[in-house]
Amino acid sequence: MLTKTPPSLSDGTRIDDLIHLQTREVQLRVLADPELHRLEMDRIFSQTWLFLGVANEIPNPGDFMVRSMGDDQVIVTRSRDGEVNVLLNVCPHRGMRVCTTEAGNTPVHKCIYHGWAFRPNGDFIGSPVEKEQMHGHILPKSELGLRRARVKVYGTLIFATWNLEGPSFDDFLGDMKFYYDMLFCRSDGGLEALGPPQKFTLHANWKTAGEQSACDGFHTLTLHRWLGDFAKFGDGDLTTSMYGTEVSANGHSMRCPPVAQKFKKLGLEDKSIEEKLELLPPPGVTKEMLPELKRRLSSEQLRLLVESPPQVGGIFPNLMVAFIYVPQPDGTVVGVTSLHAYVPRGPDKVEFTNWFLAERDVSLEMKQKSLQIGIRMLGTSGQIEQDDSDTWPHMSRNARGPQGRLSTMKYQAVCNQPPRPDWPGPGHVYEGFTKDDTQWNWWLKWHELMSATI
């Protein structure tokens, strides 16, 4: 059964003992504790909205793909009515996995164990030998369907939650919606997945990746130092790119570095939004799409999009949003959007699931370019992220030591600047050099959910 009150661990430790609100510290132990993992499954992954994939991965009725919500496996389907459904991949009869493949198309999901059959919307159709009514009469057929999660397709992104009565997806995003809309709702076609996600596993706790996704810009200077050696990434000094604005709310956050410095030569400073848009359309967007942007975004959003677009960050608990653009020899700029779901696989293991996205309505050639850049920089063999995925396991390992577990993760770099007066966006706004506030907010959200009375 779920703990109904703020839980404590079998050794008497309370959640509040693990996170020090005054000094902004979190005990390393949280990265390797099986009991905490169990609680996270109940209090976070069974409660919040989780990202599962992109609408165009299952374009046609009957299409399905198998994804994960924490340690649970779900089937994401498109039903005849065109709706997206998210169903627990657990047969209501005896618990067998209903879909044994990763993807496909079928009008009927039939469990291979005893043949119970379900529609793509989860409805129970029946069991073999109809007249024998092998599903019995104790429960009505309406209660024998696949467990359905609550679904929201945001732009083209599929989210779901087990919390049927909980906050709406918009409330979940809160003040951050203003920023995410700039990425995911700016065009009519929206973003599409360029294929199924890459998947690989690390021996690390999911939170090592999760907390970093809350705008840990600082690690770039050292862990990704090599980027500095490539002139094409900024001017070679990564430090300058550490300045900008960070926004945060509800544990979500995004870094919005100013574009100008990156493209001095274009001399954008004294141009109008209109002109800037024409001169340098947001990478990944074509001039043809600009009217759509203007129609769909507010002038404030448009301005930020050209001046300080949301570039990298995360949606609590386990989604990373990365938008990178790489100036090409030919002067053009190729951008790629990547989403990572850090799916827990027990306390010491996480599955890195990595989607590459592009605007649906750009040319195939542009998509291919984006994809190639993405594959070379992010995910499995990505030259940037291969360093992250080799780092996180060390943190989890250290968290298993009797002294190591008592050590803390510190978030004591506090932003000491006021927000830019002209900043038009909502949420907590942190100005200047990247600091720890957004990551600390991530932990505050974790603390809120973990110690809530449910």
Place this chain on the structure above:
Amino acid sequence: MLTKTPPSLSDGTRIDDLIHLQTREVQLRVLADPELHRLEMDRIFSQTWLFLGVANEIPNPGDFMVRSMGDDQVIVTRSRDGEVNVLLNVCPHRGMRVCTTEAGNTPVHKCIYHGWAFRPNGDFIGSPVEKEQMHGHILPKSELGLRRARVKVYGTLIFATWNLEGPSFDDFLGDMKFYYDMLFCRSDGGLEALGPPQKFTLHANWKTAGEQSACDGFHTLTLHRWLGDFAKFGDGDLTTSMYGTEVSANGHSMRCPPVAQKFKKLGLEDKSIEEKLELLPPPGVTKEMLPELKRRLSSEQLRLLVESPPQVGGIFPNLMVAFIYVPQPDGTVVGVTSLHAYVPRGPDKVEFTNWFLAERDVSLEMKQKSLQIGIRMLGTSGQIEQDDSDTWPHMSRNARGPQGRLSTMKYQAVCNQPPRPDWPGPGHVYEGFTKDDTQWNWWLKWHELMSATI
């Protein structure tokens, strides 16, 4: 120490919270909970009778084989007096494994660590350098022997239990003895193992296999659908073979499908028992052995043996009994008996141990035929059971999810027919199409033992 009262798990869950007696449901969580596993080891595998092997596997004095009782390893020996002994394979000195091989013959079991020596009956002989009395004087030699389990050789089947004062083996079988005697005690020679068992491990909880062994006939229709493609198995429509009688007691059960339908051509219907025996001796039995059968079995048992022989089922907790017969091109029928012990190896792993048996007193050629059929249909590479062993791990995996664990296994197909008035056998008798009653009885036994006050 053992929990002495109905136990509850560290999160406060009670056994009664996991099994819903009214709606005949069991929470999937029971398939993946380490605490429950620990309790099962103490309350089931340390308490009930367990199958370990066949007498002819250790024909001679000094012969031994190493087997398992739950997570404990035991040495099954034949001592000079011809008796079968079951000894904990743990040295009383410092806990080293005494037998490090799987089988062999020796008059003395000498621990390789410090040389303590034991007889095949477990008696402590002594330790090296007699005069130094390295076993000390605190305990008498009589208390330094290998821990002995209580043994019962039933027919030729070796069972043992740690519950020295508990129910006799006959009480353990209860009403089911009537049926098992028909298989295991019908002939003078009895069944013999055709060799050592096949062994292989699955990443599944032992109960996924255990509950199925309690006469889950229904899964055959779908999981083993391919059998229908082979005319030789019945008439191609597996549904018909789902009808018959199921009997159950103390958590044990057997399916007893009518033979007639399988062999219409023989026109058995209007024949007498005698005639039927002659026309179609129980597969695996030769005409020569019929007198033995008549001597050893009651007329009721004889009748069932020819009309509705016990064919497949299980002995609680983890023994599956499968008797399959395959009509041959030449009109003869080859039968093979197979026993599976589903040995727990922790909560997420089970060792599938598979014996093939035949009547001792049939021809070598007949044994070889039986064995070949068995190997091709059951066990490691068995075309029937390879589908089962690939299915069970999915159930355990699903049981680890925060939502999956809350899902239930349902046993709501309730037999609604009265027993055949002419059914001569004892126990709960379920008539007609296979239903879930016998499997539910299996869980009731599990519930009884798990919530008992010990």
Place this chain on the structure above:
Amino acid sequence: MLTKTPPSLSDGTRIDDLIHLQTREVQLRVLADPELHRLEMDRIFSQTWLFLGVANEIPNPGDFMVRSMGDDQVIVTRSRDGEVNVLLNVCPHRGMRVCTTEAGNTPVHKCIYHGWAFRPNGDFIGSPVEKEQMHGHILPKSELGLRRARVKVYGTLIFATWNLEGPSFDDFLGDMKFYYDMLFCRSDGGLEALGPPQKFTLHANWKTAGEQSACDGFHTLTLHRWLGDFAKFGDGDLTTSMYGTEVSANGHSMRCPPVAQKFKKLGLEDKSIEEKLELLPPPGVTKEMLPELKRRLSSEQLRLLVESPPQVGGIFPNLMVAFIYVPQPDGTVVGVTSLHAYVPRGPDKVEFTNWFLAERDVSLEMKQKSLQIGIRMLGTSGQIEQDDSDTWPHMSRNARGPQGRLSTMKYQAVCNQPPRPDWPGPGHVYEGFTKDDTQWNWWLKWHELMSATI
């Protein structure tokens, strides 16, 4: 948090239920219990002195090597002042491993994640982009250094403990110092490591190796029986070498077998200490070094060194000291000293870390000879110890069974002889045939620490 009072396990078992003081038995369960392991990490490996390596492994300032204290990883460094430092290999910023290599030389340890930098003594230097003060202002720099353990270099052996206020190293050794000094402090140069240690892992609980290291001489007769086949090891009858003196204190112990019997031909009996020293210098020591020995050791120590030198034993909790000497065809005797740290890697795994040592001031040729003998007899491929490392996993495995865990390890061979009246050394002294007392003392120390109120 640490348990503050004598702890009990979640099933209600108390430490005192696991060890039976009257009958000198320990329940096998202690070899496989995850909860006990957690407690051992806090109550033993976070409290006592632990061996980490040898001074000459890091001869120069900036040299470092990564070692383990229980499940914690530490960096052993030599700082500019020549001091040896032991630092938790956990970054105070976010818990990343600071040293990712096993050894090297560097004036600055820079964490690859965000670039925090530390001196070889652990002092925090700073984080990148100085002016942004990314370490914040909540904690002073003095509190942002690497966690420092308390260090003692004993002879040339590096020990450390997390118990900053606890007993001194000398108090830790107690009466056993008298004996260890004879091995580790007898010469000016002291012992040096002949290279980095061999490392390999076994699936066994660390205590299977730990309790044996407390002078389990008896197992040699059986587990190492093959040694008897090699005349060069004594007279072929290993039993005689089981006689001698065993000394013990604080859980530490050493076996001190008389040399005489081993070298009858030399007719040492009636010689003086002086003469004996000349005739047969302690193996591994050259005649040239004798003056040093005489200067550094008391006459009692000198006498024991030639008559009954400490040969094999252990320092609680997890250090084995083995000193073997092998008479060569040419009549000389080659000796090698080996130290094993049995580093826990969870309840079911231990890392066998094996150093070979020799007196610094002997010839290179002699060192090479020693090393070769050592490699062939001890450690990874050692013909003696390969049998031990294959034995211990069986004990841990047996400890996982529901009956096996209730079985006990027995230490009931009690020494019944008075100490030799002429024995000059302190501590508990056990005379005659090897018995279980020293191992029992090891468990008493374990019991003391595990049930202490901390």
Place this chain on the structure above:
Amino acid sequence: METVQQSAPVAAPQVEPRAPFRPHRLPVGSDAYNRVAEFLYEEALLLDDLRLAEWTEGLAEDLVYTAPLRQTRHFSEQHLTVIRSVKHFDETYDSIMGRVGRLTKTNSAWAEDPPSRTRRLVTNILVDATDNPNEFDATSYVLLTRNRFEESEMMVLSLVRYDRIRLVDGRLKLAKREIIVDQSVLGMPNLAIFL
């Protein structure tokens, strides 16, 4: 009792003759050797690509295909470690065709549907001539890797195969195979694949 002959020794002819330096060893690199190696590599590719029907074309109709059990015994009893009473496989050409039929035609051979991703890495090939100029004895090591569903760890099984390979109408066919697996308790849920 024959059927419980746990003590059935490793039949001499099945191992001894494979001793090194025996007269009939065909040199590594000889034509016959190379053809046998090619046959074994192509066989592995067909099995790993699930081209089972094509694979059966390389089987002789008098095929004997077996996989004994293994048992852990003392050093002095190594002849007892290969059990040939009960086996993991005991197949003929017909039974193999039956298995292939189930896998490829029934659409319900769930143990391998979805199929495992397998790789049969064949090494240490040694070839011997036999009394029959058209038949060769081949010893080959195999490391089988097998991965199913989303498993992040690969199942691994090593084994040695003792084959009799026959030249028929210019094409090699497998006439006999004995598979000695290196585990006494198999670490996989079944052997629904061919070795």
Place this chain on the structure above:
Amino acid sequence: METVQQSAPVAAPQVEPRAPFRPHRLPVGSDAYNRVAEFLYEEALLLDDLRLAEWTEGLAEDLVYTAPLRQTRHFSEQHLTVIRSVKHFDETYDSIMGRVGRLTKTNSAWAEDPPSRTRRLVTNILVDATDNPNEFDATSYVLLTRNRFEESEMMVLSLVRYDRIRLVDGRLKLAKREIIVDQSVLGMPNLAIFL
């Protein structure tokens, strides 16, 4: 939509032509076969010894180097198990040179610094002639073992490589490589190494 072509079939030319007994198979033991084998063994040694610059000398400048994703599908859908939209690797000569530059010159390619201890065990080599007398198609199996830090378990990944190897000035160079890994969810933290 092309980019979501999960149903992009395993392009026929990439597998079918490798069928056994096809006309262009170059016999095991033939000169070309032996040279290709030697090339692959030496390549493995260079990669395992971290001699990456030397390794690049064996790459053609029009190199196409890719590693598709794998997806678990039903037996009847095996043509859908190799995904060529998103990949694990999608490289050219220039991008490989960039990767090698990062690994060998930046001193901060942490994913492989300290480097893994790797071993690329190459087996089951089959070679086919192509329309171009100077180019060969090579199929090879690889068992990759990878060990980092103090890990006591080795990471293991099996795969098959379909290479195009070209003879240039008497020296072989890799012109094309497609790597089919045997996992749908990789069991390692990254592919910071070459396959």
Place this chain on the structure above:
Amino acid sequence: METVQQSAPVAAPQVEPRAPFRPHRLPVGSDAYNRVAEFLYEEALLLDDLRLAEWTEGLAEDLVYTAPLRQTRHFSEQHLTVIRSVKHFDETYDSIMGRVGRLTKTNSAWAEDPPSRTRRLVTNILVDATDNPNEFDATSYVLLTRNRFEESEMMVLSLVRYDRIRLVDGRLKLAKREIIVDQSVLGMPNLAIFL
């Protein structure tokens, strides 16, 4: 201090000369190559079949048989990753004979009694000529699988061997072997077996 030479470099002659394209490489498929390969395959079979006495017949009496330790070091310090002060093995012909004697004659070599089920999969063989026409340098990769008791997981260790192989009276013998294992912390309880 020599004995703590953690910085003892991988002795140049032991690796460099094995560089690809060096003058003395004997082509894959050449007679010498094939004989060396056969020798290595037969050696593996003898070891896996526990025919240790026969195996020793293939050892030269001046044999030097070693297995250095490995240490995890930065990319820039790869020459420090092979430790040749302390080793896992440091053997001569006599010491090997002693080990074989213990394993085969004492009936109490428990570490391998009951014996492991092992398989030495030998791949990536490269052979070089030496100054001595009767001696060859052979590089070979080995994947060792090892399984004991009822373990359901196989122990796996990969390694490379640098051998010196000598032709004596028409028969090849092992004169020198250096074994470089791919782990810094071995994942097995001992090396009671030969590599």
